[in-house]
Amino acid sequence: MANLKDVTDATFQQDVLDSDKPVLVDFWAEWCAPCRAVGPVLEKIAEENGDKIEIVKLNVDDNPETAAKYHITSIPAMKVYRGGEVVKSVIGAKPKPALESELAAFLA
């Protein structure tokens, strides 16, 4: 399964905010069990929809600046950015069909 790209405080502007494609950022941490559970689900969605949306991960421990900027207080938090703006937020690990339906607008 495809490993998702890591973005950081340093690369967030370039990789996420300036991207031409919608980008889903998975805010996660090692110590969060639901984050580890949802990882493979996101990898699968990325694999199946690579042409429509890019899915990347941001480790909140290593990149506190970005996590604070977007007021992350629950993880996993999945935020979709388009044109530099957050256009969709999903909080908490969800099964693949549930995530797909939340993200339907970006996967169509």
Add this chain to the structure above:
Amino acid sequence: MRQMIIIGSGPAGYTAAIYAARAELKPLLLASSVEAGGELMNTTDVENFPGFPESIMGPDLMDRMRLQAERFGTEVVYDDVTEVDLTGDVKRVTTGNGDVYEALSVIVATGSAYRKLGLPDEDRLSGYGVSWCATCDGAFFRKRVIAVVGGGDSAMEEATFLTRFADKVYVIHRRDTLRASKIMQQRAFENPKIEFVWNSQVVGIAGETAVEGVTLQDTVTGEQRELEVTGLFIAVGNDPRVHLFHGQLDLTPEGTLAVEGRTSRTNLPGVFAAGDVIDPTYRQAVTAAASGTVAALDAEHYLASLPEELLAPAKGAAEEGSAPVAGSTVNPDGELVAQP
């Protein structure tokens, strides 16, 4: 077709699997996709599971239960059950991927789900200060003033854990005594960062984009007041996960699945239930594990009573099961090692 399907991957599900696998029933365990391991995945130190005097982390304990179940031939599938047909001799279970599994017996060990307060702003602010998972979200509340709602062991554990990060943690409880175990109460009482707010109920959550405070109502006088907090952790109990079984399995007045006496037998032959989904009272990892044992033994007994023409296809087909999903394994030193 198989002999047994187990729905759920908490202590009840995995313990049932260990017993069933050792009885060579080759159980299939449907673990769920993102909630595999159950409630203990979101806990830290488990201090009351016998055999671990130094305590063990919840996720590690669940990983070990899974390994023990797999060691004897349990097949674990990480998918969510979306539909069941349990009424006939052959039980059918459908998952989120659209796969349909068939078996002669089913053990339901679906556990329970966090109860909500039922307030209009709870969902809106979920992820913006409202949380059900202190281990996931505690670190975002460094130096903040926050609150935990509830009076049980979970609430005490969360409050104590959250003092690692927060400057102050209120514990809001609707009565003036706690249901939590004495050791957990004591730990919370002795913690200088924890302040108890007795006889109080949260009736409102304030905040436009993030939690800014809660409205409390005194359960004795009815008076209302505001309390300024930026985080609200909800630990007011759990509800049994029974929605898949409505119309097929009988419920008790408490809302749990009904079983016969001290057994795990539901109203349908070949369908057994174990763990928190049948337990409105104790809800411990150990009682769930014990309950899983009862279900595996009851199911084994039931399978032994079935006519050979029903059993034969189930025994043959189990050989064709796919390989268990890779995870971690135990090395010769007894340490958990991740496998690709």
